Amino acid sequence: MSTNSLNRETKILEYLKEHGSASIQDLVEAFGVSNMTIHRDLNKLAETGLLVKKHGGATLPNVGNKPMEDVSTCAMCGKAVSQRTVFxxxxxxxxxxxxxxxxxxxxxxxxxxxxxxxxxxxxxYGHMISAGQALYLVGSEVNICCVPSILAFGSRADAEKFQKGFGGNLLGMDETIQHMHGMMHMHSDM
Incomplete structure (x- = not known):
């Protein structure tokens, strides 16, 4: 990444902190670069979670009413959010x-x-995938975060290979949610 690009990305974040939001055109005029350059910069910053792209511009992310600094903790359990397992x-x-x-x-x-x-x-692989299209391996022997372990896969073939080695049940998103709700009801009835 070039120094100019890195400096511009830092300045874009500073601009957003000062103004709250910005249109693509605002940023083009502020930094004297093309629309495409701004789009590339915003895409990079959005991928890291430092801003939220909206149609025609960008804003700083909010988590409910929490400020940007709290983005690195889980909204459910409070644990640190890892890029490897983020949802x-x-x-x-x-x-x-x-x-x-x-x-x-x-x-x-x-x-x-x-x-x-x-x-x-x-x-x-660590890349982001649609949660609705992912396959979830529930209850495998690999516990990397919360229990029961639920690991997301973008490929059925990869998920099945992993399942053969580490066990668990392979489910779609809706089935996984139903499974979790069933487990919560089962434990609350005890």
């Missing part, structure tokens, strides 16, 4: 709520209104 619930108003893992993320997803989109990290 992000995006709301209609542009806010993002982050969870430490698919276990907390799916509980959050099922309890949150006005969800626009949810993303989760593919356990093997």
């Amino acid at each position: 992000i619930v995006k709301l209609d108003n542009g806010d993002e709520i982050r969870a430490c893992c698919s276990h907390c993320g799916l509980m959050l997803q099922s309890r949150t209104e006005n969800v626009w989109q949810s993303l989760t990290a593919d356990y093997l």
